Amino acid sequence: MAPPPSPQPPELMEELVEEILLHFPPHEPALLVRAALVCKHWCRLISGPGFRRRFRELHRTPPMLGFHYRGISDDGRNVGRFVPTAAFRSPRAESRSWRALGARHGRNVGRFVPTAAFRSPRAAESRSWRALDARHGRVLLRCPGEPFGTDIVLAVWDPITDEKRKLPLLPRNRSRWGAAILCSAAGACDHLDCHRGPFLVVFVGSNLGGTCICTYSSDAAAWSQAISTPGTGDCVDPLMRSALIGNALYFGLVKKTKALRYDLESREMSWVQLPPTYHNFELRVLTTTEDDGLGLVTAHSNKIYMWSRKAGPPNTGWTQDRVIELERLLPIDAVLASPDVVGFAEGIGVVFVTANNVLFTIDLKTCKVKKVCEGRGIRGVVPYMSFYTPALGAACTAEGPSAGGSSA
Structure with missing residues (x-):
């Protein structure tokens, strides 16, 4: 029995x-x-x-689902790529219709590389667009292939939904320019799930003769009148991503001795002195500190130098908070290649370092190092931070596993 x-x-x-x-x-x-x-x-x-x-x-704190960078292809072209960092697969993962911010000349190709099993939608896989900035669940893209002197084409893309919104054209009246995107709800939003809400794009154009700023509001669906200020002998550095500190955006400048501060409420510009470093050709990354202040990260002689600045007038001093010895963290071939800092993930304290055609992430809390991708000439890393809970409608209709319900 x-x-x-x-x-x-x-x-x-x-x-x-x-x-x-x-x-x-x-x-x-x-x-x-x-x-x-x-x-x-x-x-x-x-x-x-x-x-x-x-x-x-x-x-x-939203996790990093991936990052976009620009580099050089095997045939010498400027390329963009998105690398997933999480186990997320969004719609139309293998499409190639958009790209991240790359160089100003030559043919541009775009790819999105996730940092785990995250696969981006077609907007990131395209060969015609590139990423300028990412914040509050959105990515700001531009079309890089237009000839010099023509209008600038920007678009806002939501990687979770694969929705893309092209913005009205901007006349190219400055030789160098940069842009930033943020939620426009300001203090009324916790920014945990606002990727479908109103947004603001801030455009900064500059040359030796002056600097101008105009903003795009999704509510008004139009660009504002530009405000201008006389030249300071410096221009916006398109390789330095902006930093949002409180109610102000900070943009790096080419000479790397100052940063442009734009107050979102008063719409006023001012300049902030940056800490001195060893060489003005070193790559620098503007960051946010743990206490929501302005920070700066740079690399020199196999060391990462981290600086912070308290809120105050433009001449407020900087403090060197930390020095990280890369010889103890990176492989010997990377150390011999003189590593550069090329990006920073706000909120989670992760620095992107490139050396010998390899891109690493370094967790500043644990000093854990991870090799995330390989590529020539990696620059301009733009992390994408967002919560993602996949839509699982099809899988909810039956007991047991269902392949149709997973977007991972």
Whole structure:
């Protein structure tokens, strides 16, 4: 006589299941997908708006799902690429219709490289666009192939939904320019899930004769009148990504001795002195510090130097907070190639360092180093930070695994 079947284990209470799922790491959204495919009940729980809201509120800091960089292809062309850092696969992953900010001359090619199993939509895989900035769940793109003297074409892209919004043309009236994107809800938003809300694009154009700034509001669907100031003998550096500190944006300048500060409320420009470094040709990255101040990261002689500046008048001094010895962290061939700092991920304290055609990330809290990709001439790293809870409608209709429900 066969023994009686073993009793089914008792089901976990719904509150306990939700509490466990809420503590899944946000930088690996594929784990939530796998959990959702266990059964219909879990799928409905994870797909619900209440769970997604509590998930964001618990973790607070959006994870890095990927980053975009520009480099040089084997045939010498300027290329852009997006690298995923998380287990996320968005729609139309293999398309190639957009690209990240690359060089000003020659043919431009764009790719999006995720930093884990994140695969970007067609907007990042295209060969005709490039990324200037990313903030609050959006990426600012530009068309790099237009001839000098023609209009500037910008677009705002949401990698989660693959929605793209092209902005009105801007006349190219300055030889060098940069741009930034941010949520326009200001203090009324916690920026945990505002990628579908109103946004602001700030455009800065400069030459030796002067600097002008104009802004695009998604609410008004138009560019503002430009404000101008006389030249200071310096220009905006397109390789230095802007930093948002409080209610002001900071843009790096070519000579690397100052940064341009733009107050979003008063619409006034001012200049901030940067700390001295060893050579003016060193790459520098503007950052935000842990106490929400302005920071600067640069590399010299196999060391990373980190600076911070307290809020105050333009001549407020800088403090050198930390020096990181790269000889203890990077492979010997990378150390011999004189590493450069090429990017910074706000909120999570990750620095991007390139050496010997290899790009590394360094976690400033743990000093953990990770090789993320290879490529020639890597510059202009633009991290993409956002929460991502995949849409799983198809998988919620049946018990058990369903391949159609996963976007990872």
